[in-house]
Amino acid sequence: MSNDLVNMIGNLGFPIAVSVYLLVRLEGKLEVLTQSINNLSKVIDKSSED
Template identity: 80%
Template structure:
């Protein structure tokens, strides 16, 4: 059982690490995009 668990972690560790890294980067980019959209919305309101 323990050997099987270590084997699964060894085989799946890299894809999991890459997935977590990409999700963290994507979250940061989405936050910047959200702020930009809010700023754009405010700028459009001011002009109207």
């Protein structure tokens, strides 16, 4: 049982680590994208008022 668990962690550890790394990076990029969309929305609102 213990040997199987160690083997499973060895086989799955790298893909899990890569997935977590990519999710963390993607979260930061999504935050920047959200801010850009909000800024664009404000600019469009201001230009439609004129």
